Amino acid sequence: MINDQIRRPHSHSAALMGSNTKLILALLGLLITTATVATGYTNHTVGGDAGWFFHSKTNTSATNYTSWAANQTFSLGDYLIFRTTTNQTVIQTYNETTYRNCTTDDASDTDTFQYNGGNTDFDQSLTIEVPLTIEGANYYFSDAGDGVQCQRGMAFKILVRHGNGLPPSLNQPPPPPYVEAPSDPAQSPPVTINGESPSLNNKAAVGGANTGVMLCLLLFGVTSSLMTMMW
Numbered sequence: 001m002i003n004d005q006i007r008r009p010h011s012h013s014a015a016l017m018g019s020n021t022k023l024i025l026a027l028l029g030l031l032i033t034t035a036t037v038a039t040g041y042t043n044h045t046v047g048g049d050a051g052w053f054f055h056s057k058t059n060t061s062a063t064n065y066t067s068w069a070a071n072q073t074f075s076l077g078d079y080l081i082f083r084t085t086t087n088q089t090v091i092q093t094y095n096e097t098t099y100r101n102c103t104t105d106d107a108s109d110t111d112t113f114q115y116n117g118g119n120t121d122f123d124q125s126l127t128i129e130v131p132l133t134i135e136g137a138n139y140y141f142s143d144a145g146d147g148v149q150c151q152r153g154m155a156f157k158i159l160v161r162h163g164n165g166l167p168p169s170l171n172q173p174p175p176p177p178y179v180e181a182p183s184d185p186a187q188s189p190p191v192t193i194n195g196e197s198p199s200l201n202n203k204a205a206v207g208g209a210n211t212g213v214m215l216c217l218l219l220f221g222v223t224s225s226l227m228t229m230m231w
């Protein structure tokens with residue numbers, strides 16, 4: 001009799017504890033899933049370890065960029081990271097004609113963008129980050145060397161899938177400035193008046209940080225309210 005009376009509240013409380021623990025685990029699982037989705041974007045280093053390089057002595061690209069691209073899945077919100085130098089350019093176009101022609105001579109600034117920094121010297125290291133913001137076919141090439149680099153392998157096509165869709169930080173990217181290619185890139189290095197769209201990259205970084213802070217606050221809030229419920 002006495003034992004029963006003592007046990008009952010105890011087992012009741014244990015059952016409550018058990019269900020609370022399950023609830024906490026379920027909520028934590030949900031939060032972790034949300035965090036994975038929120039950061040589920042990939043940075044693709046173009047060419048892998050080979051980077052984005054053209055060997056002017058052998059007249060060849062550092063790797064087969066077509067093969068490299070064929071082995072990846074690209075989605076909205078991913079970035080292409082070009083590890084390169086001022087000897088190469090990064091042209092992004094949505095226009096297949098421009099891509100096949102290996103020049104920006106007749107390109108429209110609504111579908112073709114150049115992503116280089118304003119360096120006037122050769123052999124200066126550059127890292128160029130290109131966000132993928134448009135679904136479907138995206139084309140990339142280097143127009144340095146009067147199109148020779150592009151003709152000799154510095155070009156590739158990717159297909160961008162919807163994936164998770166654009167993160168808020170990239171929802172309305174200002175198009176990077178397009179600058180006419182130098183008339184004789186073999187003699188002068190590629191020059192761009194404006195940088196590689198620093199405001200865009202800053203925005204992306206801030207957006208990422210905000211998401212992290214918000215998730216932490218959310219996690220903290222949920223945990224403390226659960227603690228209150230339990231105790």
Ligand SMILES: *[C@@H]1O[C@H](CO)[C@@H](O)[C@H](O)[C@H]1NC(C)=O
Pocket residue numbers: 056057058059148151152
């Ligand atoms: C590289 O190839 C182009 C043709 O694609 C040719 O005009 C040029 O002379 C070659 N340069 C060297 C250094 O072999």
Ligand SMILES: *[C@@H]1O[C@H](CO)[C@@H](O)[C@H](O)[C@H]1NC(C)=O
Pocket residue numbers: 067068070071
């Ligand atoms: C794709 O990647 C796999 C393994 O990562 C490799 O074995 C294969 O050769 C690659 N294919 C191409 C076309 O690069």
Ligand SMILES: *[C@@H]1O[C@H](CO)[C@@H](O)[C@H](O)[C@H]1NC(C)=O
Pocket residue numbers: 064065066067070153
């Ligand atoms: C690059 O690889 C593709 C297949 O992935 C092949 O069709 C093409 O000929 C290769 N290019 C060179 C220059 O070897």
Ligand SMILES: *[C@@H]1O[C@H](CO)[C@@H](O)[C@H](O)[C@H]1NC(C)=O
Pocket residue numbers: 054055056057087122123186
């Ligand atoms: C970069 O371009 C300059 C000028 O054409 C050339 O002298 C230099 O050798 C190039 N660097 C490489 C690594 O090919």
Ligand SMILES: *[C@@H]1O[C@H](CO)[C@@H](O)[C@H](O)[C@H]1NC(C)=O
Pocket residue numbers: 097098101103105106107147
């Ligand atoms: C293709 O490039 C050449 C120069 O290499 C240029 O004269 C021609 O107008 C271009 N055509 C198109 C359709 O862009």
Ligand SMILES: *[C@@H]1O[C@H](CO)[C@@H](O)[C@H](O)[C@H]1NC(C)=O
Pocket residue numbers: 095096097098106107108111
């Ligand atoms: C692609 O660019 C060329 C100029 O190089 C232009 O004539 C053509 O209309 C563009 N194509 C599309 C689909 O916008």
Ligand SMILES: *[C@@H]1O[C@H](CO)[C@@H](O)[C@H](O)[C@H]1NC(C)=O
Pocket residue numbers: 041042043079129201204205208
């Ligand atoms: C991918 O690159 C962007 C642009 O530099 C950066 O903001 C982001 O943190 C990178 N993401 C990862 C997972 O490295």
